[in-house]
Amino acid sequence: MADNLPITMRDIARDLGVSIATVSRALNDSPRISASQKKRIQAYAKEHNFYPNVIGGALRHSRSLPMKVIGVIVPEFVHYYFASVLSGIEEEARARGYRVMVAQSNERYDKEVAICDDFFKNKVCGIIVSQAKDTRRYDHFQKLMDNGVPLVFYDRICTGVNGSRVVVDDYNGAYAAVTHMIDTGCKRIAFYGSPMNLEISKNRYNGYHDALTKNGLKLSLVRICDDRAQAEAITPEILSLPDDERPDAFFAINDDTAIGILYTAKRMGFKVPEDISICGFTNGSRSVACDPMLTTVEQRGVAVGEEAANILISQVEGSLPRNEVAMRVVRTRLVVRGTTL
Template identity: 85%
Template sequence: MAENLPITMKDIARALGISVATVSRALSDSPRISSVQRKRIQDYAKEHNFYPNVIGEALRHNRIQPLKVIGVIVPEFVHYYFASVLSGIEEKARACGYRVMVAQSNERYDKEVAICDDFYKNKVCGIIVSQAKDTKQYDHFRRLMDNGVPLVFYDRICTGVNGSRVVVDDYNGAYAAVSHLIETGCKRIAFYGSPMNLELSKNRYNGYHDAIVKHGLKVDEALVRLCDNRAQAEAITPEILSLPAEERPDAFFAINDDTAIGILYTAKRMGFRVPLDISICGFTNGERAIACDPMLTTVEQRGVTVGEEAAKVLIDQVEGTLPRNEVVMRVVRTRLVVRDTTR
């Protein structure tokens, strides 16, 4: 159980062997509950750091409108993609009269839990989140939903929680990219990916794998590496490019542009010609893709559109246009942008 996130009325009821209705009445000082029982329940709630969600309670009884503040969790501000998603969220939120409260998890589960706790205490009307890389427990998300706080996941969706999500078409984006590499003459294609607990990593790997198999080539698992940033790419690529010619890849497909640029920098430093000797494709289409030399072939993720769609789904659930218990899935199409790192 996550220690920092407050318990719910369901948790109190379960622990004390009473109904949720009894807990609710006791916490509201209802005379229908005996003074002894009220004190028992209130003491337990205080001892276990219970924070009543007055916004959620009021909404359930249609007494007030929610505070128009949306909480947004980004893994890291430095990534162009997350910044573009945030731009889309802010644009849509502002147009609908909402403000945005933003925090970054720095790819840490413990910080993500603390942010969820803070957002809950600050009575945000809903949260848009891309989970941290090392998040493998989801109690903090489930508890928010149990307390009536709608969640919408983007990019890194949480398969452990039945929540709404907005994602790009990772599989088809990867499939198109690798197919392009093969159709331009590449036969040994390396894949640099993120941890496989992330759904987007699985989907991009599957797109990579299926494109190779369907074009009659074989997947060499020795060329599949866990690597999703520039520093890692610069550290491991020299070993791969130092393999004998028959074992060396003639192309790389990277999970994001930063990783692809790390490959590009290393290949050039080692004397390889891009794309004559080595083709490289990324995934993002951020500003860095056109700032490198040669300019990077990449899959465009359309982060602004993802942000706009995520905000729209959340606001519709907050305002009742969409039922809060309805799980909404939106997929944003990708587009292959061919530049000079591929033949």
């Protein structure tokens, strides 16, 4: 056995001259083998840092015991919000005796489908998912539900299937942010959002729209733009418009996009917030690492993750019926910093 490979039950059986079944019984404290043999095998396993395959063991016994592994699909690991949601899921799951298996869709529908198939084959007890940006067909989600696998959607919920969901109060968060900028004197507020097939983009756009309408202001520029690179690419043209057409504020669907706007505005010689006000949506670590620090809407990702795990585990354990659609809304909070007056 190579030194860098973990020891297996097969290795222990070979080294001690016993069967794999005997090793398994000893490690599971079975009374079917002698105390001396059990002690010998357990000591050898401990000395060689043997750890049982927990997931494999659960699969072998899944007919009699529920699989206590939750599948989680995140669009991107690098995004602060998704990382904070995952943290909340793991904390709640571990506290209730569950483990988490995580996969990243990379915002791709085909990869999301493959992950769902893998989770189903590995017999996870349920799946928590935020759908990919380009997901417009939902057969893979419906298939899981038809086969008795509970699903809980978070952030980007799927309206194509009747599944449980946890969302933040996107509409009111956007409405509060845009109203704040209007109250500070902004009159031409641009909106950078995600594709409108996503409910979060619709809800945040509606909050933006209604705040302008209520205050008697016309819609300004609306663009599909939801990352820093895109923001840096399209903002120079917008900030080069004539004075009476150029936005005096931007509301962005996430902090990374807002920071791209901030970087571009400063590079072009605009003062923030005196010339241009900017507000994001996340309140991640980057929002306080820029200059000036970013005004943003706090999403409370950890709370979203905890709620999603709570719903799923309750459905797995039967305290919440699997055919009951549960919905939780986590409230947002406007955090005012230096990019708005």
